[in-house]
Amino acid sequence: MATSVNRAEAQLTLDLALAVVEAARQRADEIGVPMSITVLDKGDILVAFARMDGAWFGSIDIAQNKAYTARTFDMATKDLALLAQPGAPLYGIEASNLGRLIVVAGGIPLKLGDRIVGAIGVSGGSAEEDHDVAQAGVAAL
């Protein structure tokens, strides 16, 4: 895999985004759960997407929302989920941002070195499986 990123600029190139998608896909294959996988750049703009054969149609939108949420709050949606419970400080947060937020595990910010350059969002399995597959994508950078 060519990785044409200029690390001085820490930008998420398409090559890198596709490497993230492929790593996530391999992990999803290993656990046998078809998923939708989205990669957004640091401005929350779509770079790459893949829906594995057999993944729920509903997973497309959820994967994008998870990536959007992770970058919008610079936090894994798994962690945000805890803060958004009844009684927790961000309860109700998902009602903001025009319906694009989702406080379910499976979204994680992407970093190059210590800089956030985007986010991955995964949907199709359980919350734990989605986070696991997203983590495999993160590890590709």
Add this chain to the structure above:
Amino acid sequence: MATSVNRAEAQLTLDLALAVVEAARQRADEIGVPMSITVLDKGDILVAFARMDGAWFGSIDIAQNKAYTARTFDMATKDLALLAQPGAPLYGIEASNLGRLIVVAGGIPLKLGDRIVGAIGVSGGSAEEDHDVAQAGVAAL
């Protein structure tokens, strides 16, 4: 800072709104938390906005929602939050007004003398930090 308000009319001019934003920003700088700061006028219409470097993207919409909520109910969102808890009289209120309400601290009405002229909304830190920074903005009038 020029304050070109006509006090006879008690209107929130852009100059005043920018003074509110700047005072809030200075307080946010003091506590070291980057925030989004919104000022709406008495008709709930946007006058001024600033997103500090490093503030979560998600704080933009939430700051606007907090200011909108504060002016819509003429009440600090910190106080409205108490009324919107399960069992309290306004439980569920945030489902009204087309998704523009949020019952989290950080929104406060703005007054000139005893007249409400608009509202400030702040997001980016904890609920307490957001209220503190909004209060600094209020104090600029």
Add this chain to the structure above:
Amino acid sequence: MATSVNRAEAQLTLDLALAVVEAARQRADEIGVPMSITVLDKGDILVAFARMDGAWFGSIDIAQNKAYTARTFDMATKDLALLAQPGAPLYGIEASNLGRLIVVAGGIPLKLGDRIVGAIGVSGGSAEEDHDVAQAGVAAL
């Protein structure tokens, strides 16, 4: 490239969709125009997407609209564009389907044998360049 399609069913697998995207991307690289490339399946559902480095943000939505339009009418958007001109039989058609149609060249149905299995949509260059790159994607099947 593994092509795991079951030709008896003529389904567009993710592997095939990624092969279509990659072929289009190579053509776009050849002509030196960064583009967004979308592949939808026969149900008009997103399968794969890639935005090349430097492509306009606006190309993301337009590429998806072109693919949607091509599959929705089972016709290249280049041809549909002629039918949608003032005085032609489909003038105004783009106002239907909730804003998802676009009558600009760059969308083409994808076939396996004689069966339509989806569509490709390309945006980022001129209408002619977009159609050329989409055609390169079609040729990968």
Add this chain to the structure above:
Amino acid sequence: MATSVNRAEAQLTLDLALAVVEAARQRADEIGVPMSITVLDKGDILVAFARMDGAWFGSIDIAQNKAYTARTFDMATKDLALLAQPGAPLYGIEASNLGRLIVVAGGIPLKLGDRIVGAIGVSGGSAEEDHDVAQAGVAAL
């Protein structure tokens, strides 16, 4: 005006965005037309906004759409307007991107050196006046 941008990174800081807004506002004052002025960063995300006293309420949304359009196509909306006329290659383009596009003069990309770092959008006067005021904002960088 402190300009805390790190030019090596070419990022649009809040200080720079406010300088752009202020320069545009001064020009609008000179020509005597109250306007709404929006600055977005390179990811099309809101950084700063000001509505001058007396500006149409409708100018708020239009200013944001103009900035969004300018960054989405990396082109002044004045130029895009020509390409979107009946018979021109991008005719109908404004129907894409979920209603956030507007092909009216007043939106211009913002650059630091040769890199696009965001966009300004201005609304409140005639198309020519809006472009003139936006240009004054661009000149502040």
